[in-house]
Amino acid sequence: MRAEIIAVGSELLLGQIVNTNAQFISQQLALCGIDVFFHTVVGDNQSRLLQAISVAKNRADILIFTGGLGPTKDDITKETVSLYLQIPLEIDKPSLTSIVNYFEKRGIPMTENNQKQALILKNAKVFPNEHGLAPGMALEKDGTHFILLPGPPSEMKPMFINYIIPHLNHLLGESNLICSKVLRFFGIGESALEEKLQHLLNNQSNPTIAPLANEGEVTIRITAKASNEIKAFEMINRIEDEIRLIAGEFIYGVNNETLHQVAIERLSQKKLTLSLAESCTGGLLGHLVTSVPGASSVFLGGIQSYSDQSKVSILGLSPSVLKLHGAVSEESAKEMAENTRSIFNSDIGISITGIAGPAPVEGKEVGLIYIGIANNDTDTQVYRIKLAGTRNQIKQRAAKYALFYLWKQL
Template sequence: MNAEIIGIGSELLLGQIANTNAQFISTRLADLGINVFYHTAVGDNSDRLKQVIEIAESRADLLIFTGGLGPTKDDLTKETIAETLNKKLVYNEEAMETIQAYYTKTGAPMSENNRKQALVLEGAEVLRNDNGMAPGMALTENNRTYMLFPGPPKELYPMFTNYAEPYLLSQMKQGDTIVSRVLRFFGIGESRLEADLEDLIDQQTNPTIAPLAGDWEVTLRLTAKSDSKAEAEKLIDETEEKIKKRVGKFLYGYDQTSLAKETFATLEKRNWTISSAESLTGGLFSQQITDLPGASSLFYGGVVCYSNEVKREIGVSNETLEAYGAVSEECAIELARSVRARYNTDVGISFTGVAGPDPSEGKEPGTVFVGVVSPLGEKVISLHLAGNRDAIRKRTAKHGLNTLLNLER
């Protein structure tokens, strides 16, 4: 199956939003082993959409449409497809009930426009919308599959995962199984990782190895094709072993995990509580940890010690601030010790440094110290980070998480 993903909406062409729907669907289709050869975005214009459908039909057998299923007259995706396929639009009972229930609950008056959202393509399988009013649709005609999804990601994503993927699997011919695994690395740059693995990346065809950098991390996606899932997994395991031998110490996790999730799991496993003292990161670290459900069981509290008065108030000595400054190894370790003592946690972590854009205490932006005090001892990491203010702050928080992950090293 070769797919084209067609995003409909003038907001895409005006740049008001990025086409993240196409990205999401592409990752899902990649996991199903369906090739995506084109993304197209077109405005709320029936004539142009008709031409786009014609072109897509000439080069793809799975056409996925996102957007344009709303109640307003701008929304014309299903109307245009109905015309192209010479199909009627018919009322769908279940969708109508969802819409009616919404208006009953909120007490708002329902307009004729809203009824329009319950219209679906005749003969289509209806994909339920658990988070909004417009239902999705799937229709296979002349060996070509048309799938329609609402534009808002919070409606589209669960609809795709819960209802569209099972539909697609049912349409797919039996054959190769495709398995994909993402290895996540921190602390090594993309070019260095690629250089270390160059021969593997070039020679390896099953699984393939696709590197990608972003958010100051690097990932490798291994994708294997085989008769069975077990065999594909085995091929991936073997390649992963080869990769680990060379760059294993930078590997921190798999697939949809994150440094924060892995750190959280590590702390949980050790049964350790934690507190933080953040200067340049201003709460980025604590925000990432507390973003995870259940954080209250191990994250007790934190201090955002932006000013030197607050650093003193926590417990950094005047001597340290005068002799070494706030941006120093000494300050980092005193902050970590003090916050750990104040909140009586197993681990105390601290962040101090210069985020920029201007130097501070004569130190350049990117000069950063991360202090950790834990039952395993004391540790300070000294960093010299490149990038702008935002990059320096985010990278610092990641280095903090990574330090917690590797306390024994």
């Protein structure tokens, strides 16, 4: 089946917000085995939306609309689809009850136009909005499936996962079941990984193998089509085993796992504690660590020693080290890691010092990073890396490299 995504909202055309909904929906449809050939964005104009629907209906089996289900006059999606299909709108009583309860619980008066959000296409299948007010809906007419979803991603995404995917799988039938697994890589670039896996990529059919680079990481999505989940994952596992034999040293996780999540899990499993000393990343590594639930059991604290003065007065870095080697050096990274471990009495201390840009420092190029890891069980290791990109990209990648090296040591 072919789908077209139609995003409705003048704010999208004006560039006031980014159409992340289309990206998310396309990714999910690919997992369902549904092709997306067109993305359409239309402003809050009924005649142009009618034209877009007419064009899309001639080239797609499924039309998925996002946005335009709200209470104001410029929310025109369901009214326009109603006009196009010549199907009236009616109040969905469960949705109206949910909207009324929402306002009552918050002690806020409900205005009359909020009832508009409970309108649905007559005889449509209704998808409850568990994170907002306007319900989603689906209707089939003359062989074309119309799916209307709210615009806010916080409402649309859970609705799509919980209700739309089961609805689409029902339309496709069991014989078209699509399953996938994502392998997550760090420490190797997309082109280098593709070269290692070239023979698998050249001969793929079912399962398919799709590499994707993102913020210093690479993912491989393995997707299989089969009559049931067991058969699909048998096919996926065979390909995964081959990939792990070739490039397993760079695989740190699967599916939605993150570097900071797997690193904290390893620390927790080994009952080890962690402290940080950050310079060029300015607390970013600490932010990643503390974003993991349960990090408090292993993370004792960190020091943002951004200036040379703070490196000496707070972190205890030797002035002689700074004078002889500079703040961005192997020697400084080593002492920073050891000192933060001592200050917090942690099992492991990590330091990051480097140059994120935009200008060189100490006669050293932008992108030069030193990461120190002081571990009770081994000698302090210092890793020298050279990164490229914007200031923010260098900071992000430096923090991720620190987590990767920690994970590798553990």
